[in-house]
Amino acid sequence: MKYKTYTKQFILLLILVVILFFLNISFGSVSIPFKAIFAILFGDESIKESWQTIIINFRLPKAITAILVGSGLSISGLLMQTLFRNPLAGPFVLGISSGASLGVALLILGTSIFGGFSYLINSNWSIAIASSLGSFIVLSGVIFAANKVRNTMSILIIGLMFGSFTASIISVLSYFSEAQQIQQYVFWSFGSLGNLSWDEISIFIFIYLIGFAGVFAIIKPLNSFLLGEKYAKSLGINIKKSRIIILIITSLLTGVITAFSGPIAFVGLAVPHITKLIFTTSNHKTLIPATAITGAIVLLICDIIAQLPTSEFTLPINAITSLFGAPIVIWLLIRKKKLYI
Amino acid sequence: MSKTRKHIVIETNNLTIGYQQKKANKVIAFDVSLLIEKGKLVALIGENGIGKSTLIRTISKVQNQLSGKIFLKGKDLTTYTNKELSTNLSLVLTEKLPESQLTVFELIALGRQPYTNWVDSLSETDVQKINNAMQLTEVLHLQSHRFYELSDGQLQRVLIARALAQDTDVVILDEPTAHLDMHHTFKIFQLLKKLVATTQKTIIISTHQINLALEIVDDLIIMKSNEVISGDKKELLTQNKLQNLFPEEILTFNKQIQQFVINRNE
Numbered sequence: 001m002k003y004k005t006y007t008k009q010f011i012l013l014l015i016l017v018v019i020l021f022f023l024n025i026s027f028g029s030v031s032i033p034f035k036a037i038f039a040i041l042f043g044d045e046s047i048k049e050s051w052q053t054i055i056i057n058f059r060l061p062k063a064i065t066a067i068l069v070g071s072g073l074s075i076s077g078l079l080m081q082t083l084f085r086n087p088l089a090g091p092f093v094l095g096i097s098s099g100a101s102l103g104v105a106l107l108i109l110g111t112s113i114f115g116g117f118s119y120l121i122n123s124n125w126s127i128a129i130a131s132s133l134g135s136f137i138v139l140s141g142v143i144f145a146a147n148k149v150r151n152t153m154s155i156l157i158i159g160l161m162f163g164s165f166t167a168s169i170i171s172v173l174s175y176f177s178e179a180q181q182i183q184q185y186v187f188w189s190f191g192s193l194g195n196l197s198w199d200e201i202s203i204f205i206f207i208y209l210i211g212f213a214g215v216f217a218i219i220k221p222l223n224s225f226l227l228g229e230k231y232a233k234s235l236g237i238n239i240k241k242s243r244i245i246i247l248i249i250t251s252l253l254t255g256v257i258t259a260f261s262g263p264i265a266f267v268g269l270a271v272p273h274i275t276k277l278i279f280t281t282s283n284h285k286t287l288i289p290a291t292a293i294t295g296a297i298v299l300l301i302c303d304i305i306a307q308l309p310t311s312e313f314t315l316p317i318n319a320i321t322s323l324f325g326a327p328i329v330i331w332l333l334i335r336k337k338k339l340y341i
Numbered sequence: 342m343s344k345t346r347k348h349i350v351i352e353t354n355n356l357t358i359g360y361q362q363k364k365a366n367k368v369i370a371f372d373v374s375l376l377i378e379k380g381k382l383v384a385l386i387g388e389n390g391i392g393k394s395t396l397i398r399t400i401s402k403v404q405n406q407l408s409g410k411i412f413l414k415g416k417d418l419t420t421y422t423n424k425e426l427s428t429n430l431s432l433v434l435t436e437k438l439p440e441s442q443l444t445v446f447e448l449i450a451l452g453r454q455p456y457t458n459w460v461d462s463l464s465e466t467d468v469q470k471i472n473n474a475m476q477l478t479e480v481l482h483l484q485s486h487r488f489y490e491l492s493d494g495q496l497q498r499v500l501i502a503r504a505l506a507q508d509t510d511v512v513i514l515d516e517p518t519a520h521l522d523m524h525h526t527f528k529i530f531q532l533l534k535k536l537v538a539t540t541q542k543t544i545i546i547s548t549h550q551i552n553l554a555l556e557i558v559d560d561l562i563i564m565k566s567n568e569v570i571s572g573d574k575k576e577l578l579t580q581n582k583l584q585n586l587f588p589e590e591i592l593t594f595n596k597q598i599q600q601f602v603i604n605r606n607e
Contacts, residue, residue, distance in 0.1 A: 225439075227448070230403060
């Protein structure tokens, strides 16, 4: 006997990603026939120019962002759940997304109060760095606390406290900020998958790939963590090193995602559990790619819903993920009675 | 005595165990001198709170000693890397496993981690060792079950199989029969005895099943507040080392039947 491979599930989900990707691109306020979309994607330049612009510069980047955000947040959630051996862990619950928000808030709102660095606001690198730093600092705080208190329940509560702590700092900052900055921050916090230029997408992909490559390097430690840290150590795993790598990957992924698309709730918590329902394994060699694909699917669907097909309005993506994420988590708990790491 | 040095797997010199604290170190036991031979089933006995778990954690390098030396297969334990130690010493712990979806096979396969590649793929040898471990512990039929579906007795066998799959000369078990009834306790002891005989591994268990241990094991490590000693069971018994293991008012060691018995005040 060897490990199960789940080839069938992987193929089905990948097909689903492709279908949803095209559906995602075909929906929007301007209706463009399927045929034209295919033609544009395959480089046919005889199609109407306005359609080409919409597809190439708006819808394609948005669909790619949806895939990056969905898979990245879901992987972060999976890493947190395994590291803390707690099924309720996730970038949002542990305050890591809030940390990223704080970083961005300090940048956008802080500059209006303290002045000086206003040129930084418009640089996307600085938002990415600020939010990664913010998530890194909060995650380090949570890990530091986790080393002091062994009880996982306490760790989650500490994470929640970090979350509300950063939220209140943001409130204080916005109280003293100017309306324009507040508006800029609020729009950012609604979350959005669109509005990214190809330059920004390439920054996004670059950082994402670093994080993603790192994840595959820690499959072994992640698997050993399933037995607890004492067993992991007795299997020759360097606990401290693995923990730091997980910390860096999670803050990098959560940080860059939050920077470019705002704080997006529930994906990181819910998707790993949906994945574990489909792939009934705890082996990270399977779970990591599976979670990434499922995350991409979930966000592509959420984004299609957010566009309200055939209407001119687009809802904030953050509202959609919570609107669907919260009931899914409740349903999972009621139906399965139990969640696994 | 015929104790040639190369048969000794664990040896300690002037070992002091305990916890490092900011002001003064908390000493749990001092002058611990152990000499444990290859291919023996060794029981670590002593009353609650005497420091059995601390001793186990120290000789398995989960925590550091306060002073003194520990030698594993002739080499100073502090010079072992985690990786190197993982191919020489394996553990079965009492603490509850995190709630994952691991199957019995996957759980036992984790024992192969010191030998697998960076993505944790199993080679032919790995699969063979895992199957062998499952056969020896008689859990083959459980391999596709989830570990949380198992009874305590089955889970204990699976954890032992995981340690066997790790393929180490020394296996240390912390109270493997803590949650088991008499029947299953006996079966675990029997299994360990069989494993020592068939694999020539050294197996050390801490246990409160002293009467059973006295019948089955080869060697003893006796922990009392004034001394910690190890040695051949029969030799230690002739030296009366089991007297005063517990406060004498309730239990006394009966030399004739070589068991602890309850005092009858008549």
